[in-house]
Amino acid sequence: MDAALLPPRFQNWFASRGWAPRPHQLQLIDHLENGHSTLLIAPTGAGKTLAGFLPSLVELEQRGKARPGAAGGGIHTLYISPLKALAVDIARNLEAPVTEMDLPVRLETRTGDTPSHKRQRQKVNPPDILLTTPEQIALLLSDPASTRLFASLKTVILDELHALVTSKRGDLLALGLARLRRLAPGLRTIGLSATVARPDDLRAYLVEQPDPDGRALSHIVEVTGGAQPDISILESEERVPWSGHSSRYAIPDVYRQIKHHNVSLLFVNTRSQAEMVFQELWRINDDTLPIALHHGSLDVGQRRKVEAAMAAGSLRAVVATSSLDMGIDWGDIDLVINIGAPKGASRLAQRIGRANHRMDEPSKAVLVPSNRFEVLECQAALAASRRGDQDTPPLRKGALDVLAQHVLGLACADPLDLNAVYEEIRSSETYRTLDWETFERIVDFVATGGYALKSYEQYAKLRKGKDGLWRIAHPKIAQQYRLNVGTIVEAPMLKVRLVRAKADGRRTPVGRGGRVLGEIEEYFIEQMAPGDTFLFGGEVVRFEGLRENEAYVSRTQSDNPMIPSYMGGKFPLSTYLAEGVRSMLATPSSWTALPDQVRDWLEIQRDKSVLPARDGLLVETFPRADKHYMVCYPFEGRLAHQTLGMLLTKRLERLGARPMGFVANDYALSVWGLGDLSELFSSGRISLDALFEQDILGDDLDAWLAESSLMKRTFRNCAIIAGLIERRHPGQEKTGRQVTVSSDLIYDVLRAHEPDHILLKATWKDAAEGLLDISRLGELLARIRGRITHSGLPHVSPLAVPILLEIGKEPVYGEAMDSILAAAAEDLVLEAMK
Numbered sequence: 001m002d003a004a005l006l007p008p009r010f011q012n013w014f015a016s017r018g019w020a021p022r023p024h025q026l027q028l029i030d031h032l033e034n035g036h037s038t039l040l041i042a043p044t045g046a047g048k049t050l051a052g053f054l055p056s057l058v059e060l061e062q063r064g065k066a067r068p069g070a071a072g073g074g075i076h077t078l079y080i081s082p083l084k085a086l087a088v089d090i091a092r093n094l095e096a097p098v099t100e101m102d103l104p105v106r107l108e109t110r111t112g113d114t115p116s117h118k119r120q121r122q123k124v125n126p127p128d129i130l131l132t133t134p135e136q137i138a139l140l141l142s143d144p145a146s147t148r149l150f151a152s153l154k155t156v157i158l159d160e161l162h163a164l165v166t167s168k169r170g171d172l173l174a175l176g177l178a179r180l181r182r183l184a185p186g187l188r189t190i191g192l193s194a195t196v197a198r199p200d201d202l203r204a205y206l207v208e209q210p211d212p213d214g215r216a217l218s219h220i221v222e223v224t225g226g227a228q229p230d231i232s233i234l235e236s237e238e239r240v241p242w243s244g245h246s247s248r249y250a251i252p253d254v255y256r257q258i259k260h261h262n263v264s265l266l267f268v269n270t271r272s273q274a275e276m277v278f279q280e281l282w283r284i285n286d287d288t289l290p291i292a293l294h295h296g297s298l299d300v301g302q303r304r305k306v307e308a309a310m311a312a313g314s315l316r317a318v319v320a321t322s323s324l325d326m327g328i329d330w331g332d333i334d335l336v337i338n339i340g341a342p343k344g345a346s347r348l349a350q351r352i353g354r355a356n357h358r359m360d361e362p363s364k365a366v367l368v369p370s371n372r373f374e375v376l377e378c379q380a381a382l383a384a385s386r387r388g389d390q391d392t393p394p395l396r397k398g399a400l401d402v403l404a405q406h407v408l409g410l411a412c413a414d415p416l417d418l419n420a421v422y423e424e425i426r427s428s429e430t431y432r433t434l435d436w437e438t439f440e441r442i443v444d445f446v447a448t449g450g451y452a453l454k455s456y457e458q459y460a461k462l463r464k465g466k467d468g469l470w471r472i473a474h475p476k477i478a479q480q481y482r483l484n485v486g487t488i489v490e491a492p493m494l495k496v497r498l499v500r501a502k503a504d505g506r507r508t509p510v511g512r513g514g515r516v517l518g519e520i521e522e523y524f525i526e527q528m529a530p531g532d533t534f535l536f537g538g539e540v541v542r543f544e545g546l547r548e549n550e551a552y553v554s555r556t557q558s559d560n561p562m563i564p565s566y567m568g569g570k571f572p573l574s575t576y577l578a579e580g581v582r583s584m585l586a587t588p589s590s591w592t593a594l595p596d597q598v599r600d601w602l603e604i605q606r607d608k609s610v611l612p613a614r615d616g617l618l619v620e621t622f623p624r625a626d627k628h629y630m631v632c633y634p635f636e637g638r639l640a641h642q643t644l645g646m647l648l649t650k651r652l653e654r655l656g657a658r659p660m661g662f663v664a665n666d667y668a669l670s671v672w673g674l675g676d677l678s679e680l681f682s683s684g685r686i687s688l689d690a691l692f693e694q695d696i697l698g699d700d701l702d703a704w705l706a707e708s709s710l711m712k713r714t715f716r717n718c719a720i721i722a723g724l725i726e727r728r729h730p731g732q733e734k735t736g737r738q739v740t741v742s743s744d745l746i747y748d749v750l751r752a753h754e755p756d757h758i759l760l761k762a763t764w765k766d767a768a769e770g771l772l773d774i775s776r777l778g779e780l781l782a783r784i785r786g787r788i789t790h791s792g793l794p795h796v797s798p799l800a801v802p803i804l805l806e807i808g809k810e811p812v813y814g815e816a817m818d819s820i821l822a823a824a825a826e827d828l829v830l831e832a833m834k
Contacts, residue, residue: 042223243805380580391576415469616787
């Protein structure tokens with residue numbers, strides 16, 4: 001590809017840095033000049049981001065500077081990222097070439113953290129390049145000024161596209177892209193992505209879909225090569241725990257890794273783990289190394305300080321969640337440490353890519369398993385990484401609650417012609433098979449709330465005019481929409497506000513003067529009494545009291561603070577890694593890479609019981625104390641196991657086995673009760689094949705769901721996204737309890753009076769795909785049919801020790817819980833070795 005595609009000042013800029021433009025960067029310029037939307041797939045450090053912006057920078061350079069005093073035009077290029085931090089980081093990095101080449105380009109960011117006065121000014125005088133998020137696009141498209149704002153839009157750059165498209169945020173963005181194509185005919189899109197399993201899904205997402213029966217695809221540029229990552233599993237002299245996720249045993253080893261590297265990025269899977277790991281590192285940080293904390297519940301000001309300090313090279317380590325696992329370009333990071341198993345090969349590749357952000361240098365990473373099963377999972381992830389395997393999920397059909405939100409947003413901007421809107425929506429990949437009847441039901445829901453709710457004025461949001469166009473029923477509806485836009489429904493949150501002690505030792509709220517440290521989930525605070533201590537933002541705080549939507553805390557000291565447990569952030573074990581773990585267990589010759597203590601564990605299991613087969617299911621039964629236990633090992637992830645546990649418990653109860661409860665983790669499932677399960681199975685009174693028959697997903701599932709609070713929680717989330725229930729009103733915000741009460745009442749009304757309501761349909765789809773993992777469970781039941789092995793034992797087996805340790809474990813844990821688990825493990829291990 002000829003470098004002449006670049007204007008002279010660009011060629012000179014590359015030369016001044018000792019660089020040459022890479023072929024894929026020039027290819028992208030060529031594709032865009034010819035009007036072709038393009039997907040760029042490239043490894044970390046290949047210059048993906050610069051490649052994405054080069055076509056726009058070249059066009060803007062050729063356009064020249066605007067005349068002084070000339071009215072601002074519209075936006076030329078939109079850059080859309082899944083993370084606010086990524087948009088801010090990219091803007092900072094892009095300023096360098098823009099400034100150094102003296103380009104006539106103004107670029108700005110727009111996220112939820114952008115001050116409102118700046119967001120208002122951007123609508124009047126927009127920048128040439130706007131770096132933003134899917135939610136902000138939805139907000140801008142709901143504004144009557146959107147036609148003017150986007151009329152001259154030429155390019156949309158979608159960064160980390162593989163991470164965007166598989167969620168409801170991806171659905172919202174797909175609908176937004178469809179509207180942008182109507183406002184700006186000829187719009188070109190650029191998708192930037194890491195290697196994915198199904199690139200055609202992303203190619204289809206980028207372009208207009210003219211035919212629901214066909215599939216249009218964008219152009220594609222793939223970059224191969226890049227240094228193979230250097231990944232290892234932490235070797236520790238300490239005993240690997242049987243259960244739990246704290247990784248405390250490895251903290252001294254992790255600290256030594258930090259000391260021996262310049263800059264380390266530590267990833268954990270949950271915000272709870274982030275708080276704990278950060279606290280434990282500082283407990284032994286005798287060298288006072290600058291170690292920081294970053295997760296989504298911290299105050300935005302604190303997060304930005306950490307990002308700036310990292311960019312400036314003034315930190316030695318950051319403990320982070322997925323809030324930093326995409327795209328952030330810090331080339332000085334020479335080590336990524338993943339605390340806990342990565343849960344997916346693609347997620348591991350994403351995180352490893354944060355180290356040595358250069359294509360020709362290997363990224364270095366260390367995996368730190370939290371327990372023995374995670375050792376196996378880390379080995380499976382390591383093998384998958386060496387093979388270059390990917391386990392990105394397939395593109396999903398668009399969610400109906402998101403569609404309802406989008407329809408209302410469009411009506412806030414302009415009157416709706418339903419035929420035109422329907423065709424526009426079907427031009428997006430995720431909604432191209434949407435039928436007219438479903439679309440009409442969505443519009444009716446937005447307009448009236450549905451048959452059962454149409455007599456309530458607050459649900460009447462659209463009205464049809466004499467001209468046949470649909471408009472919002474009242475201007476305040478637009479205001480309410482903009483306060484509640486988005487698809488991320490976190491558990492109800494409370495602000496954490498600092499208070500100070502008076503001279504007499506009493507602590508009192510300081511009102512507006514108290515600094516907000518961040519947000520914490522409401523359910524966690526509800527479990528606390530004044531005086532209880534917990535970790536937040538890397539420091540120990542004492543809970544002083546609750547007022548409206550704020551939890552008041554003061555700084556204190558404690559040897560054993562609790563750690564907030566957040567409902568979100570729990571990744572499911574990917575199907576691909578699950579297969580890898582099953583394969584490893586069934587192949588003893590592959591155990592040579594395992595630590596001695598883990599290899600011994602598996603060998604004793606082989607002697608005392610049976611090892612799980614790769615394509616079958618091992619079911620162990622044994623008595624313990626005054627109960628009887630069944631443990632099975634599907635290795636299909638916590639979500640699928642929890643659903644299976646609920647269904648098995650109901651079926652066993654009907655069969656007279658008197659079950660009392662169940663517990664599930666990513667690897668195994670245990671049900672216990674009063675009936676002698678070993679005798680019931682061996683005598684044939686209960687058939688294992690019948691117990692695990694696929695019809696368990698029929699009537700048993702429906703019966704359980706009818707009684708389950710899970711459906712109400714799922715409905716609450718769908719109702720919030722669809723706009724039926726508003727979390728925020730002008731000047732006020734509902735508490736989580738208020739929202740839950742409202743949604744529960746509506747759910748009961750709809751089930752009783754309109755059981756085919758479109759939102760109940762959306763709720764079932766969400767529950768089946770997400771919280772219940774029905775499709776994966778169905779595949780499991782089909783796979784194990786006729787391949788179930790029963791092992792009746794006199795006592796617990798070595799492989800069953802971890803799942804039994806999960807029984808009764810609280811979600812909020814401190815160091816004391818590790819001690820309790822260690823003592824319980826010792827008792828169980830002694831029993832298993834008999």
